[in-house]
Amino acid sequence: MSEKPVEGKPVESKSTDSSVKPDAKDKTPSKSVETSEEKKLSNKELKELKKKEKAAKRAAQKEANGISPEQQEKLAEQKREKKQQQTTNSNLKKQLIQTVIKDDSKKKVPTLFSHLETREQRNAASPSISHIVHPAILSLALKISSYKIVGSIPRLRSMLEVFKIIIEGYITPSNTTLQRHLTGHLSHQIEYLKSARPLSVSMGNAIRWLKQEISHISLDLSDIEAKQILCEKIDDFIREKIDLSDRVIIETASKHINNGSTILTFGHSQVLENLFKYCALEQDKHFNLIIVDSRPLFEGKTLFNNLIETETSPNVDDLASETSSVSSRGPKSKPITQDHIKIHYVLINSLSSTILEDVDCVFLGAHAMLSNGRLYSRVGTGLIAMMCHARNIPVLTCCESVKFSDKVQLDSVTNNELADPEDLVSNINSKQPPKKKAFALEQFIKQIEHEKKNEEKSPKGKNNVNNKNKSKKDEDDKDKAPLSNWKDIPNLNILNIMYDLTPPEYIKKVITELGGLPPSSVPVILREYRST
Amino acid sequence: MTGEFDITKVYLKFLEDDAEMTMPIAAIESLVDMLKVKQPSTSSELINLVKHNTDKLKSSISNAISLSAGCDLFMRFVLRNINLYSDWESCRKNLVENGELFVQRAKESRSKVAEFGVPFIKDDDTILVHSYSRVVHQLLIKAKKEKMIRFRVIVTESRPSEKGYHMAQVLRDSDIPTEVIVDNAVGYVIHKVDKILVGAEGVAESGGIINHIGSYQIGCLAKTNNKPFYVVTESHKFVRLFPLAPNDLPTQMHQLLQNANSMSFSNDHGLLTTQQIDFTPHEYITALITDLGVLTPSAVSEELIKIWYD
CATH class of the missing domain: 3.40.50.10470 (Translation initiation factor eif-2b; domain 2)
Incomplete structure (x- = not known):
């Protein structure tokens, strides 16, 4: 709360001894200042009054500048809209997670593992709308989520290669420095990468290292030099921590074969x-x-x-x-x-x-x-x-x-x-790579289907006919894959866990x-x- | 000392002259001697010289495990110090000096081990000892002579080297009640034994030990009977080796062992094959009494990493 009013100041100095809390500060001066007729007004009313006064002042000022009151209202509305649009990534993520969690019936994971993030939650939580995600990251995320790149080390290596591309194409915005901004920029990319699969421990270690390296770059260097140094460091990291390490490991391990x-x-x-x-x-x-x-x-x-x-x-x-x-x-x-x-x-x-x-x-x-x-x-x-x-x-x-x-x-x-439980259910013969689904779309379709069913049910009211139809459908399903409709079976959970x-x-x-x-x-x- | 310098001869001479000297120290001392005699003029020449001589030494001596520990330590020491000095002459001088210092310290380590080990021996103990080990010997003597502890010692015969008899003899000479049992009788006596002390040829990275054959079975028996199994050893015997099984020792060593094992007993009818060393995994070891203090087996790798990656 700003204590702008000029009258407040001298009064406040009088009552400083009694006031400890900031609330008390507000109260004491107002009471003492007000005359007998104004005493009826509560604090709230008083504040509103002041606000109105201020607004009137501002309006007067603006009018003096040549803006009509209607225009002002429009401007204010635009501002509000802008504010709503300017949701940050983390904000968006929060909202999306919340929407998913509300839909508890959909989450078919054994209770023991219910604290783990499902693939749907991960996908939903990703800031996929965000335009700052580099295309190289998009393709990498796709490859990782479809298990084209599996394994801790291949994932780490490809991630570092992509980081190199990002750093090479990076341009520091004005008013900031590379050392300060690049880490944040990378964080956005990593955030998106996480939506494909959670980061591996090795990736986490490498990211921590890279961020530290970025912060250690001297401020005197030009961007081009800094970028070059970073790329060289990443190359060194790959060579030292992966290639050479592997060679030493292999030499040691080969003694046992x-x-x-x-x-x-x-x-x-x-x-x-x-x-x-x-x-x-x-x-x-x-x-x-x-x-x-x-x-x-x-x-x-x-x-x-x-x-x-x-x-x-x-x-x-x-x-x-x-x-x-x-x-x-x-x-x-x-x-x-x-x-x-x-x-x-x-x-x-x-x-x-x-x-x-x-x-x-x-x-x-x-x-x-x-x-x-x-x-x-x-x-x-x-x-x-x-x-x-x-x-x-x-x-x-x-x-x-x-x-x-x-x-x-x-x-x-x-x-x-948690990996996608569908991978366990789907037909073994058709070994297709797990797909990344558009979660929002899926949810929407489900909702519409549900509404349609409700509409069908209410006029007919004959469950027997429905059941017969269903049994026929089930027979057709048997040719497809067993358990293909597992999501509709209550109390059936399928767990596809990745590590032990x-x-x-x-x-x-x-x-x-x-x-x-x-x-x-x-x-x-x-x-x-x-x-x- | 002109012309050819035979590292093996020097090494064997060191061992002969001083019965108390262990193999790794003799190896380091002979390498230091070699540096004194030969005058390498460049650092790469020095490294090659040391490398060449250690290889020669390792291949010419039959039981090379603790020897290689000493050689590796010296090599490591050379490599680390070689870059510290800008002046070549002072570097060489320093190497020799420090090498001597190292030998000096290594010699003292045995009495240090004894100091750490004495509190483990109590009055009225029965201690099982396997084969002959200088460190165990010194520890027991110290406990008897300086601390006036009264205890009994059971020594295994330790075939095929039969060093147990030597151990029993030296212990009896210092008035410690000692008896010798055959190796097969360890199970028979184990329940009345209070603790087991063994030496080590080498300590592997896991904290397991490479020692005179028979240590592994004693370790197993000790574990099932819940008897503490202590290894008494100097820290310069730590080797960069990690066998997976009791017979999983480097192949080169197997051949050497076979050669060494050609000595035969009178009544073996040519059927007997003997081994000299085995590996006792760390699970069977209660603690290692070293000059660095009393270590758990897992602390060995910590010490090794400290030595090699500092």
Whole structure:
């Protein structure tokens, strides 16, 4: 409240002793100032009176400037409208979240997991209308949400590449500096990226690093120089934290793969794929590989495919012999799966004693390594680690230090990612990438359908006929997919969770670029390595 | 000392001259000696020289684990110090001086270990000891002579080296009641044993130990019988190695072991194959008594990271 009135001031100084609260301040001067007839008016009325007085003054001023009262009203209205339009991203997000939460019946998630953000909520919460989102981010978000880019490291790498594009095209607005504005600009992009899938731990770490780097850039540098420095730093980050780290990890881990040994792995991890290739191509090792896979992402198939597609470069001797004998064929390279890696592909539910019979060691990928030594990775990892631990098979995990998190988590319920339950329901044969839906549109269609149904029901009133129709429809549905109408079945929830937690007892060794360590040493790395 | 400098000979001479000297210290001392004799003129020459000699030393000695710990430490030390000095001559001088200082400190570490270890021994204890270890020996002597603690020691025979007899002899010489049991009898005596003390050839990154064969089974028995299993060792025996299983030691070492194992017993009918070392995983170890203090197994990797990444 502004205490502009001139009369107020001297009075206030009189009553300063008695007034402690700001409210009291307002009261005391007004009472003392008012004459006997005005005493009837309450404080509120008095304020309104003052407002009117002010407005009148302003109007008079404006009229003096040459604006009529009608025009003034219009202007005021325009202003109000503008204010409503100028909803910030966060405001918009809040509103959208609230609208979703109201629609509780739609949220079909088991109660234990109801605190997790569903895909719909994420999509709804994204500031997709916002025009500040860079097109590169849009395409990246699409790729991530449709699982074209999966895995912590590929996601991190592509995100940093996109950040480079954004930074290159960035122009600092006037009245601000790059150091101050760029972080905010990036935050908007990240906000949108989050709508595709929640950020991985490695992405979070990288973003934190990048923001710090931005703030460390000296103010004296020109924008072009600053941008160049940032891009170079991002390149260095990718090289140092991903490429070189992976190489060191692979070199360390390859010692555990011997000729003739049997290795088991789960799903797809970029560093493990490179490890198997390295062992076959560069170390010329022959070994068996069991790929365990699971629904709905079938990442094991990716690993499988990539291994088949890598080919040994033909040796010089082979070349010579081949050209001499069969010149028509020419030098032919074999896929490494032909004589270096024998692959068994199984689904996780067939992981039985016969499969585990002669496994020598297990390599697991990682999404994150938590500071209590727990491994946060694709759902199913914990199961495999437990089974292998029970059979005394050493479980190893390869994890770059960007994936280390100082978070502590005791179960996989409190913090996890919900994927679209449709992925589990939809026909297995038609393995289509999960689509990103326009949530608002969907809701609108549902609403209209609902209204139509109500209209149909009320005049007829014959439920039997309806039921018969329904049963016919159901028969048709059976050809499509079981449970395709699961959303209409009350009390049926489908849970598609992305990650789980593996306790440290099951993990023998964590291989990082700092060497192999027991999981109990994760906090040591966080402490010693982060500080430098 | 002109012409060829044979690092292996120097190393063996150091070990011969001083029975109390351990392998890593002898390795470092011989490397320092080598630096004194040879006069490398550039830093890359120095690095190559050290590298060449450590490789030579490692390959010529049969039991190379604790030896390699010493060599790696020295190499690390050289690499870290080489950039600190602008003046080449002072750098070399400093390396030699500091190397000697390091050896000095390493020698003192054994008495430090004994100091940390003595509180673990109480009156009326029965202590099981496996094989011969200088650090364990010194600890027990200190407990007896300086602290006047009365305790009994059971020593395993420790085949195939049979170093247990030597251990029993030196302990009996200092008036500690000692008896020797065969290795198979560990399970028989374990329930009346109060604690187990072993030395170590090397301490792996996980905190597990590489030691004389038989340590692993004693560790297992100790764990199931809830007896504390202490490892007494110096910190310069920490190695950058992480075996996954008791037999998962570097392949190169296996060959060496086989060569070393060619000594045979009289009545083995050519059927006996023997191993000399095994790996005891960290789960079985209660604590490591080192010159850095008493560590839990997981603290070893912390110390190693500190040494290697500071």
